Amino acid sequence: MSNRYPISGTVGIEWDTGRNVSVSGFQRTQEGRRVTQRDLHAPIDTPVANESCSCAPSSEKLAQELFNLWNNSLQSGDPQTVAQLYWEDAILLPTVSNVPRVNHAEIEDYFRHFLQSKPFGTIVSRNLKQGCNKLTDAGIYEFKVTKNGEQTMVPARYTFVYEYRDGLWKISHHHSSMMPEK
Numbered sequence: 262m263s264n265r266y267p268i269s270g271t272v273g274i275e276w277d278t279g280r281n282v283s284v285s286g287f288q289r290t291q292e293g294r295r296v297t298q299r300d301l302h303a304p305i306d307t308p309v310a311n312e313s314c315s316c317a318p319s320s321e322k323l324a325q326e327l328f329n330l331w332n333n334s335l336q337s338g339d340p341q342t343v344a345q346l347y348w349e350d351a352i353l354l355p356t357v358s359n360v361p362r363v364n365h366a367e368i369e370d371y372f373r374h375f376l377q378s379k380p381f382g383t384i385v386s387r388n389l390k391q392g393c394n395k396l397t398d399a400g401i402y403e404f405k406v407t408k409n410g411e412q413t414m415v416p417a418r419y420t421f422v423y424e425y426r427d428g429l430w431k432i433s434h435h436h437s438s439m440m441p442e443k
Contacts (some may be wrong), residue, residue, distance in 0.1 A: 279292035317425040324389055324398040327423055328432055332382045340372035347432045348424065356404075356417055356437040374378070378406040394425040395433075403441075416440045 329355050333341045337385045344365045347353065353362040377386040388398035405412055422434035 303320075314393070317430070319389075319391045319396040319423075321387075321389055323430070324387065324396060324421075324423075325384075327396075327432075328382075328384060328386040328398065328421070331421075331432070335372075335376060335380050335382070339377050340369045340376055343372045343376070346425065347435070351432055352434050354436040354438075356415075356439060359406075378408055381405045395431070396423045396425075397421070398423070402437075 300442050331343070331346055334346055337343075346366065347368050349365055351363075351368065353368050353371060353376070355362060358371055360367075360371075362371050377378060382402050384404055385401040387398055390397040390399075391425055397420065400418070401417050402417055404415045404417065406415055417437050417439050420434070420436045423430050424433040
């Protein structure tokens with residue numbers, strides 16, 4: 262009889278009941294005696310996963326649709342409408358504020374002020390990185406903003422990281438910064 266036991270959920274890994282082999286951690290009994298996995302004479306087991314993972318399809322078309330949804334929400338003038346496009350644990354590193362925004366209340370507060378300039382964004386160039394239930398859209402956009410009745414164009418860099426959760430694509434990370442060179 263072999264003194265080696267297979268470790269479930271693995272290939273080619275076994276543990277040995279020999280005295281010089283260390284496996285897993287240890288526990289103490291009520292009497293304070295140390296009990297190791299070897300003392301239990303049982304294989305180390307890993308729980309069977311009952312869930313499966315499927316990846317939502319992503320594409321350049323999806324990136325454009327998500328940006329258009331965000332840009333159209335800016336046109337609503339309602340900061341809450343914009344904030345709802347971000348996950349509750351999202352991070353916003355905004356264009357015209359030094360303060361990172363890390364929850365809906367803070368994101369909504371930023372847009373309450375930003376929307377006063379009636380911004381309208383246009384993508385100039387984009388680069389996409391696609392992952393399982395994640396889409397990163399990074400590039401250059403321009404904002405037409407109105408200040409004191411005058412419209413100006415503000416070129417900026419952006420990164421949107423969208424995550425697919427619970428059947429929805431929302432923003433998990435958004436960074437935007439004005440172009441450093443004029």
